[in-house]
Amino acid sequence: MRKRKNETILELLRMSRELHACGAFDDDAIRRIEHAGMLPPEPLTPEDFRALLEQPSCNVYMLARMLNTTARRLRRWAQGLGKPTGAELRLLRMMRDRGVDAVFP
Incomplete structure (x- = not known):
């Protein structure tokens, strides 16, 4: 359906x-x-999330501050123990597609 x-x-x-x-x-x-009519974004895999964290302009603490969440929560996403949803997921997908510096200059 x-x-x-x-x-x-x-x-x-x-x-x-x-x-x-x-x-x-x-x-x-x-x-x-x-x-x-916007469709919900596709979920982010733990591998995609880890690749985002490995970018030179990004670390777990900086990303946690950008998303207004905790570093522990981000580490859980990287391990596959949780998934980002809503606005967090949209921002992470934009960061993955365009780069962190393009989304948060």
Whole structure:
């Protein structure tokens, strides 16, 4: 069922973007629609998290301060004993994709 729901959301987003291109939706409306249709990020594996911690501009204490959490919690994520969720997961995925310095200059 989840896959079907995602396909429906993606189809609605595609149609909304086409209507925006025709001028039926203004920029604010399309932004609200895209925000409402955002899919949850894929979970971060412990290997991805460890690779993030091994970057030269990042250590566990600095990352804990950036995410407003504890270093112990980050170590547990690196060991696979817990998983980041919500805003933490989005920030970590952005840091992994763009680099720590791009997200937190």
